[in-house]
Amino acid sequence: xxxxxxxxxxxxxxxxxxxxxxxxxxxxxxxxxxxxxxxxxxxxxxxxxxxxxxxxxxxxxxxxxxxxxxxxxxxxxxxxxxxxxxxxxxxxxxxxxxxxxxxxxxxxxxxxxxxxxxxxxxxxxxxxxxxxxxxxxxxxxxxxxxxxxxxxxxxxxxxxxxxxxxxxxxxxxxxxxxxxxxxxxxxxxxxxxxxxxxxxxxxxxxxxxxxxxxxxxxxxxxxxxxxxxxxxxxxxxxxxxxxxxxxxxxxxxxxxxxxxxxxxxxxxxxxxxxxxxxxxxxxxxxxxxxxxxxxxxxxxxxxxxxxxxxxxxxxxxxxxxxxxxxxxxxxxxxxxxxxxxxxxxxxxxxxxxxxxxxxxxxxxxxxxxxxxxxxxxxxxxxxxxxxxxxxxxxxxxxxxxxxxxxxxxxxxxxxxxxxxxxxxxxxxxxxxxxxxxxxxxxxxxxxxxx
Amino acid sequence: xxxxxxxxxxxxxxxxxxxxxxxxxxxxxxxxxxxxxxxxxxxxxxxxxxxxxxxxxxxxxxxxxxxxxxxxxxxxxxxxxxxxxxxxxxxxxxxxxxxxxxxxxxxxxxxxxxxxxxxxxxxxxxxxxxxxxxxxxxxxxxxxxxxxxxxxxxxxxxxxxxxxxxxxxxxxxxxxxxxxxxxxxxxxxxxxxxxxxxxxxxxxxxxxxxxxxxxxxxxxxxxxxxxxxxxxxxxxxxxxxxxxxxxxxxxxxxxxxxxxxxxxxxxxxxxxxxxxxxxxxxxxxx
Numbered sequence: 001x002x003x004x005x006x007x008x009x010x011x012x013x014x015x016x017x018x019x020x021x022x023x024x025x026x027x028x029x030x031x032x033x034x035x036x037x038x039x040x041x042x043x044x045x046x047x048x049x050x051x052x053x054x055x056x057x058x059x060x061x062x063x064x065x066x067x068x069x070x071x072x073x074x075x076x077x078x079x080x081x082x083x084x085x086x087x088x089x090x091x092x093x094x095x096x097x098x099x100x101x102x103x104x105x106x107x108x109x110x111x112x113x114x115x116x117x118x119x120x121x122x123x124x125x126x127x128x129x130x131x132x133x134x135x136x137x138x139x140x141x142x143x144x145x146x147x148x149x150x151x152x153x154x155x156x157x158x159x160x161x162x163x164x165x166x167x168x169x170x171x172x173x174x175x176x177x178x179x180x181x182x183x184x185x186x187x188x189x190x191x192x193x194x195x196x197x198x199x200x201x202x203x204x205x206x207x208x209x210x211x212x213x214x215x216x217x218x219x220x221x222x223x224x225x226x227x228x229x230x231x232x233x234x235x236x237x238x239x240x241x242x243x244x245x246x247x248x249x250x251x252x253x254x255x256x257x258x259x260x261x262x263x264x265x266x267x268x269x270x271x272x273x274x275x276x277x278x279x280x281x282x283x284x285x286x287x288x289x290x291x292x293x294x295x296x297x298x299x300x301x302x303x304x305x306x307x308x309x310x311x312x313x314x315x316x317x318x319x320x321x322x323x324x325x326x327x328x329x330x331x332x333x334x335x336x337x338x339x340x341x342x343x344x345x346x347x348x349x350x351x352x353x354x355x356x357x358x359x360x361x362x363x364x365x366x367x368x369x370x371x372x373x374x375x376x377x378x379x380x381x382x383x384x385x386x387x388x389x390x391x392x393x394x395x396x397x398x399x400x401x402x403x404x405x406x407x408x409x410x411x412x413x414x415x416x417x418x419x420x421x422x423x424x425x426x427x428x429x430x431x432x433x434x435x436x437x438x439x440x441x442x443x444x445x446x447x448x449x450x
Numbered sequence: 451x452x453x454x455x456x457x458x459x460x461x462x463x464x465x466x467x468x469x470x471x472x473x474x475x476x477x478x479x480x481x482x483x484x485x486x487x488x489x490x491x492x493x494x495x496x497x498x499x500x501x502x503x504x505x506x507x508x509x510x511x512x513x514x515x516x517x518x519x520x521x522x523x524x525x526x527x528x529x530x531x532x533x534x535x536x537x538x539x540x541x542x543x544x545x546x547x548x549x550x551x552x553x554x555x556x557x558x559x560x561x562x563x564x565x566x567x568x569x570x571x572x573x574x575x576x577x578x579x580x581x582x583x584x585x586x587x588x589x590x591x592x593x594x595x596x597x598x599x600x601x602x603x604x605x606x607x608x609x610x611x612x613x614x615x616x617x618x619x620x621x622x623x624x625x626x627x628x629x630x631x632x633x634x635x636x637x638x639x640x641x642x643x644x645x646x647x648x649x650x651x652x653x654x655x656x657x658x659x660x661x662x663x664x665x666x667x668x669x670x671x672x673x674x675x676x677x678x679x680x681x682x683x684x685x686x687x688x689x690x691x692x693x694x695x696x697x698x699x700x701x702x703x704x705x706x707x708x709x710x711x712x713x714x715x716x717x718x719x720x721x722x723x724x725x726x727x728x729x730x731x732x733x734x735x736x
Contacts, residue, residue, distance in 0.1 A: 022683055025683075217578075253668050377668075395652035
């Protein structure tokens, strides 16, 4: 047990934790970026295998990392939570006399009055200076020992801040054991069952996305949600990032969005006129240029090295439609039209290889069916974490921003009517920060006891 | 562009203030210290004027209204410059060491030079619309609190550097003039501790605020992204410093080396992490 309570062990444990965190930040983590882990494993099969075997692709969800956190919590509980600062024994006059010698700040002087009178004067002075003063038990009629302190709450800072860390870790443990989370991708107008809540369904009536002009980056994405319990509406809210819908401790958060690959309509434009296409229907082009029908939509098209079309992401960054064009007197052709590059079109051959051709018509607009990525989280440990965080804040304030000061004064008989005063001082912010005040107090004590 | 010109003027004044800080180190005439103060104060005024203009341009985008413009690298570096200079003025004004300018102001200068270079290379002061995740009142609190803590750690680093130099001087058989200009080891050691003791709670509170924001945005308090992880590492290293100083009684060089490790983590968290992760970075604004 002594080992667990030693500073060296605990500091070593903190260093190991910091090192493990550092390792986890440099090596791609499967939970955050599985695609980077895949790339690493393909590029470095040997080292990838070694890292995988050691669990380093999953540092923050690994048993040994949780063990380190658990050990930290156990150590803190052992070192701090079981040692209440208020339970320290009161010092006797003998102990005051002994402890003065070991204090970083010390002073002694001779007073001109009897010890009892000097002690009374010093006690009044210290009280007037904001100290709480008590007389140490065990003094005799000639010798008086005083213990004075200011901002005694400071002593609780260490206890509160360390204990709050245990509370925060406990909050994390509660989430780990009792909580759950996951993602739902719901298309506009669709609904999905909520896992672990039988009978509950989440319906997404409308999805809204707006972009900044110029950069094209999103400025708003929001989902109009309804939470249903066997058809009965439990909650309804337009959620967006930072504005979740929370019922009980189950929260629904706007996480991501994208295109489902489905579409409602597309507008083709040519000098002869525009034509609006609908899914599953072939449409005649104006000017007798034949018929077109749409086969496939890729929301974010990219052309691979082998010349095939593929989807770079689910976000509608560069939507492309594959149309089948039957021009009069010609074989049907498959063409890819890009909404954001109206001057480009790609013809697809029988092997699926794309080649750039002049666009016979342009894709002016496409109305895509979007999906909203909703994260659901049940976190019963969060209140504990917040309580721990607030306690941590209070503990830190007490520990570092309150200037705790303690004084020990021993007044004993001198020669004749005189007395001898010995005093020692301690403060929480180091002797340099207290020296001036200590010396000023010493001078005033000398004056009142002369 | 006016805000960039004003910032460049502020950066020039910070540079001059830093030079005067070094001159004061070698030629202890009080006028150098006084002029360093004056130049820094005027520099801060120019910087605030530049920030005011930038704020007006930032708020011209409706989604950005009433948020502070630190969602870009320019904005973050600019705020960091202001934070380091501001905390230096407070620390120096409180402790009157005079000598501290030569050890702390180079960091403010580096941040200012980085900001000016970023503005020059980007052709402006990087005004972007806020990403949806950043449109939260926490945007005005969490990053600023963290930056204040970084700035105070920067001051502590400067004090630690002065302590190491002073210790080296005292150990040498023939100490140079500098030895008599620098404060005592005890005074520097205490100031280093006091600054870290002030900054550490601010850092941890900033981290907790970030956790609460992350919970509001994504339903998780902690996600182990690189920025979060390195801010935790920074806090852990400074926790080691505080424990070793308060419990094991470390003083002087050993304590300063530990605090310097902490500051290296601060720098990595602020700058380096942007290059290993897209999330939570000023370069990606996500």
